[in-house]
Amino acid sequence: MDAKELWQRYQDWLYYHEGLGLYLDISRMRFDNTFVESLQSKFEQAFREMVALEKGAIANPDENRMVGHYWLRNPDLAPNSQLRAEIVRTLEEIEVFADQVHTGAIHPPKENRFTDIISIGIGGSALGPQFVAEALAPDLPPLNIHFIDNTDPAGIDRVLSRVGDRLSSTLVLVISKSGGTPEPRNGMIEVKQAYSRRNLDFAQYAIAITSTGSNLDKVAKSENWLGTFPMYDWVGGRTSEMSAVGLVPAALQGINIRAMLDGAKQMDDATRIANIKNNPAALLALSWYFSGNGKGEKDMVVLPYKDSLLLFSRYLQQLVMESLGKEKDLDGKTVYQGIAVYGNKGSTDQHAYVQQLREGVPNFFATLIEVLEDRQGASSEIDPGVTAGDYLSGFLLGTRQALYENHRDSITVTIPQVNAQTVGALIALYERAVGLYASLVNVNAYHQPGVEAGKKAAAVILDLQNKVIKVLQSERKGLTIGEIADKAGASDQVEPIYKILRHLHANNRGVVLTGDLSKPGTLTVSLT
Numbered sequence: 001m002d003a004k005e006l007w008q009r010y011q012d013w014l015y016y017h018e019g020l021g022l023y024l025d026i027s028r029m030r031f032d033n034t035f036v037e038s039l040q041s042k043f044e045q046a047f048r049e050m051v052a053l054e055k056g057a058i059a060n061p062d063e064n065r066m067v068g069h070y071w072l073r074n075p076d077l078a079p080n081s082q083l084r085a086e087i088v089r090t091l092e093e094i095e096v097f098a099d100q101v102h103t104g105a106i107h108p109p110k111e112n113r114f115t116d117i118i119s120i121g122i123g124g125s126a127l128g129p130q131f132v133a134e135a136l137a138p139d140l141p142p143l144n145i146h147f148i149d150n151t152d153p154a155g156i157d158r159v160l161s162r163v164g165d166r167l168s169s170t171l172v173l174v175i176s177k178s179g180g181t182p183e184p185r186n187g188m189i190e191v192k193q194a195y196s197r198r199n200l201d202f203a204q205y206a207i208a209i210t211s212t213g214s215n216l217d218k219v220a221k222s223e224n225w226l227g228t229f230p231m232y233d234w235v236g237g238r239t240s241e242m243s244a245v246g247l248v249p250a251a252l253q254g255i256n257i258r259a260m261l262d263g264a265k266q267m268d269d270a271t272r273i274a275n276i277k278n279n280p281a282a283l284l285a286l287s288w289y290f291s292g293n294g295k296g297e298k299d300m301v302v303l304p305y306k307d308s309l310l311l312f313s314r315y316l317q318q319l320v321m322e323s324l325g326k327e328k329d330l331d332g333k334t335v336y337q338g339i340a341v342y343g344n345k346g347s348t349d350q351h352a353y354v355q356q357l358r359e360g361v362p363n364f365f366a367t368l369i370e371v372l373e374d375r376q377g378a379s380s381e382i383d384p385g386v387t388a389g390d391y392l393s394g395f396l397l398g399t400r401q402a403l404y405e406n407h408r409d410s411i412t413v414t415i416p417q418v419n420a421q422t423v424g425a426l427i428a429l430y431e432r433a434v435g436l437y438a439s440l441v442n443v444n445a446y447h448q449p450g451v452e453a454g455k456k457a458a459a460v461i462l463d464l465q466n467k468v469i470k471v472l473q474s475e476r477k478g479l480t481i482g483e484i485a486d487k488a489g490a491s492d493q494v495e496p497i498y499k500i501l502r503h504l505h506a507n508n509r510g511v512v513l514t515g516d517l518s519k520p521g522t523l524t525v526s527l528t
């Protein structure tokens, strides 16, 4: 296509949302009209399924759950008045709570104000709050947020030492929908220990955000924690940013949560339109389907040209890959679906892996996120008539063009500025695109059976560790790893047993490995 034809194609396919000032450009995806027509009936089905989902159908059949994140930003859509009232009440409670924390009406026992937040959660209970904090928290927030999103002891130490003496004015959010995920549970226990080492009563600093009746909820209630906020059965972790999971930390940081909800609602309205060309989420799903042949054959590289959107790709990684990465389709057929997502930010990445994108294996399509406003206020000039923002914009346009010229497709999403409304809209746009794409490829976007399998496998390892320690305790003499495995009744688990013992040895846990470390099979293992 020559420049004139491309300009026409750009205009033909450009989507613009007036209320949000958001543009979506899929002109650099090389599909043609025949392809669009070939997907028409699949899209009609996808739109129908989305209507049913929003009306409260069991859209997550494996878990027998409704899928209601769209109701969070428009409670009038909720399928019954009880849910509606609950959504509205929770939102009001969050605002009142944040306000009371900010004014000091709610304060730590020995201080006038809370100064910091430690937010403990993983996956959907961390990625949204992290993305939003990075994107929207003011430079001087009323409370500084720190995240513990793993069971890495050194990571926990790092957060605790950064907080230091301010622990006595730190509010702890323990976020877990299920209330039973091991990583946040471990983080909570360690943080609780840190409070008690300082003679602080953890319960007076702790807030639980979890499903009613979960283990975490029970602990919070029995220990009389400072507060609890509900997480609903019908909101999945990876779509929970607009529930208490995302709204509590955001409101505490002084982020305008009503604006975030409004942006998402406006986008939800726009992506409800049952017409591919007028629906930005459908345009995204169409582009993804085209690029990867409906089988995820190409990866999605997400490049926001704005530092504050750095974590968008990580956020999308869970949303897209946990939703679409499925072995079986809804009919039980083996399909190995998914779309791999990665990326950091432009132009920074142009000095790293963009080399491969431009010239190497063409196994991806790029999504460039453009922000029209460079900064608040005027920019000084770097060169005559040129600002740093002009460079950033130039790098984006140049990369888009260079990729296209080398037969690499790209999508460009343009927002006027990074604010609560546009961030809410971006989240809603991708949530809907994932839902529609899942319908096109006939997978359940709302369960995660593979993750559950991983959790079970980890539990088996911890069980094995206990057995191994019992064997060592009951034997006085040194044993080989093979002998330990036999005595533990786990002869087929020699290698994991070796790795368990090596880990215990490295952490001075009373296990001694003697012999040639390069020949694990010959080692003798004993207790100190």
Ligand SMILES: O=P(O)(O)OC[C@H]1O[C@H](O)[C@H](O)[C@@H](O)[C@@H]1O
Pocket (backbone or CB within 6 Å): 122, 123, 124, 125, 175, 176, 177, 178, 179, 180, 181, 184, 237, 238, 322, 448, 451, 452
């Ligand atoms: O919020 P939680 O119940 O603790 O779950 C946290 C995360 O862990 C799970 O393993 C799921 O795969 C994620 O979808 C979820 O967001």
